[in-house]
Amino acid sequence: MLIQRLILKRAARAWRKAPGAEVPTICVGNITVGGTGKTPHTEMILRLLQELRPEARLAVLSRGYKRKSKGYQQVMTDSTASFAGDEPLQIKRKFPEVKVSVDKNRVEGCRNLVSDGTDIIVLDDAFQYKKLHATLNIVLVNYKRPIFEDSLLPFGRLRDLPSRIADADVVIVTKCPHEMEEDEKAEWRKTLRLDGDKPLFFTTVDYDAHVAVWPGEADPRYNYSKTVILFSGIADDTPLRAYLSDTYKIVDVLKFPDHHKFSGADIRSIAAAVRRYPTAALLTTEKDAVRVLDCKKVDDSIRKRLFAVPVKASFIGEGEAQAFARILSRL
Numbered sequence: 564m565l566i567q568r569l570i571l572k573r574a575a576r577a578w579r580k581a582p583g584a585e586v587p588t589i590c591v592g593n594i595t596v597g598g599t600g601k602t603p604h605t606e607m608i609l610r611l612l613q614e615l616r617p618e619a620r621l622a623v624l625s626r627g628y629k630r631k632s633k634g635y636q637q638v639m640t641d642s643t644a645s646f647a648g649d650e651p652l653q654i655k656r657k658f659p660e661v662k663v664s665v666d667k668n669r670v671e672g673c674r675n676l677v678s679d680g681t682d683i684i685v686l687d688d689a690f691q692y693k694k695l696h697a698t699l700n701i702v703l704v705n706y707k708r709p710i711f712e713d714s715l716l717p718f719g720r721l722r723d724l725p726s727r728i729a730d731a732d733v734v735i736v737t738k739c740p741h742e743m744e745e746d747e748k749a750e751w752r753k754t755l756r757l758d759g760d761k762p763l764f765f766t767t768v769d770y771d772a773h774v775a776v777w778p779g780e781a782d783p784r785y786n787y788s789k790t791v792i793l794f795s796g797i798a799d800d801t802p803l804r805a806y807l808s809d810t811y812k813i814v815d816v817l818k819f820p821d822h823h824k825f826s827g828a829d830i831r832s833i834a835a836a837v838r839r840y841p842t843a844a845l846l847t848t849e850k851d852a853v854r855v856l857d858c859k860k861v862d863d864s865i866r867k868r869l870f871a872v873p874v875k876a877s878f879i880g881e882g883e884a885q886a887f888a889r890i891l892s893r894l
Contacts, residue, residue, distance in 0.1 A: 583696050584673040587683050587894040590697035592690025594710050594723040597798035597821055599703035600737045600768070602650045602850065603876040605687055607766075608701075608891070609658055612683060615892050620662070620680055624672045625651045625687035627665030629822050635675050638663040644854045649822060650687065652853045669695045683894065690731075691723055698894060702731035706739045706765075709754050728755060733762045733890060738802060741767050743879055764887055765879045768802050773844075773870035776852045785844040785868040790814045792836050792843050795851050796823030803872065807846065814840045823851075825858050834862045845869045 589608060593599040605623060612621055627636070627648030638647040638655045647655070647665055655663040662681060666672030669692050676684055686697055704710055710725040728734060736751055743765055752763055775781030791811040793804065796819035807813055815836045819829065837845060845868045847855065852871040855861065878884040 583698060584670075584684060585677045586673075586681060587699070588673065588686055588695075588697040589683070589699045589701065589891075589894070590686040590689045591701050591703065592686075592688055593703045594690070594725060594727060595705065595708060595713065595720045596716065596722050598708070598720070599705045600766075600874075600876055601688055601703060602653065603768070603874050604701070604703060604735065604737065604766070605685055606654060606657060607876045608685055609654075609661060611888055611891055612685075615888060616683070619682040621658075621683050621685070622662040622664065622676045622681040623651065623654055623658075623685045623687060624669060624676060624689075625663070625665050626667045626669075627651050628688075629824070630665060632665070635664060635666040635668075635672055638665060644857045645824070649850045649853050653849050656853070657849075690727075699733065699890070700731050701733045701735060702728055703735050703737050704728070704755065706736050711754065711756065726756075728757070731761075733764065733887075735764045735766055737766050737768075737876065739765045739767050739879060741879065762886070762890060764883050766876045767879055768806075769875045769877045770803075770806050771873040771875060773846065773872055774849075776847075776855065776869045776871055777866045780863070780866045781870070782867045786870070788842055788844040790840060790843040792833075792840055792845050793817070793847070794833055794836075794845075795819065795848050796825075796854070797821055797848055797850060803848065803874070807872075811844075814843055819851075823854070825851075825855055827858070827860065830855075830858055830861055830865070834865055837862075837864045837868065843868075846872055849873055 591601050591605050609621060630648040631645045638651045640656050640659050642652055644652050651663050651665050664672055664676060669689050673684055690700060690702060713719040713721050715721045734757060748765060757763055773786060789812060791807060791813055792815045793813055794817035798821045817833060849871045
């Protein structure tokens with residue numbers, strides 16, 4: 564444990580000395596492994612940038628976790644999850660006008676994007692990338708997992724020293740209740756050991772209307788079903804299940820590991836659940852949906868009733884949204 568802490572401290576010092584890219588870069592990162600909502604927050608930042616800087620050419624750079632392709636690659640709307648990674652592909656399909664690229668080498672990836680005319684780059688999960696220092700470092704913390712109450716891997720979910728949060732320019736506590744008192748927000752500042760002038764925001768999870776995974780084959784009548792089957796491969800499906808439980812009776816839940824690549828056996832398990840509950844709608848996350856689309860053989864019974872549930876990150880209070888937008892406007 565002591566050796567691990569020393570290594571992380573040396574990496575943090577190297578990170579502070581690292582050069583930046585030639586254009587403004589916004590890093591959306593965390594200190595834990597998974598579960599903080601990086602993708603919904605990346606999408607939220609893209610929407611805000613499009614409002615603030617409609618003329619700017621925006622890009623997202625990710626390493627493309629679990630992709631099979633190598634080196635620098637541009638993600639297209641018709642790419643596969645195995646080629647691009649599920650999250651970059653999800654972002655590209657929701658923001659087709661934004662350039663989305665993947666590269667394990669973030670310095671080289673930024674260089675390629677800049678040479679291609681990009682004005683602002685959003686870096687997905689690059690807070691620990693010591694060779695590149697972002698213009699604006701945003702660190703996300705899960706409301707249910709305060710970092711100073713957690714432990715480093717493998718004993719906990721921390722991938723970095725909790726004290727590294729001091730290096731963030733902005734901290735966002737994510738997946739909060741929809742309403743929070745100011746006293747609770749002030750207590751979070753103490754819990755995270757943040758200076759009084761460090762920008763601290765709070766976001767919650769909202770969901771949009773279901774979207775057919777196979778639009779040309781989906782039967783919209785399943786949207787009116789009172790029962791649902793839910794399957795997902797995400798770090799924490801608790802908020803999604805709680806949201807769905809307000810409207811539906813969840814008759815079956817199939818859970819897979821985060822970023823899971825669906826196999827033929829998995830698809831058969833899902834099809835078996837559909838047969839058990841023939842009137843139930845079949846729901847999943849957007850991230851899982853792009854991975855299911857990689858599967859070559861998907862039963863028609865799945866295609867006609869499978870819908871994705873889009874998730875959004877929203878600030879708690881109008882004032883916080885405006886304050887965060889002011890920070891982005893200074894880039």
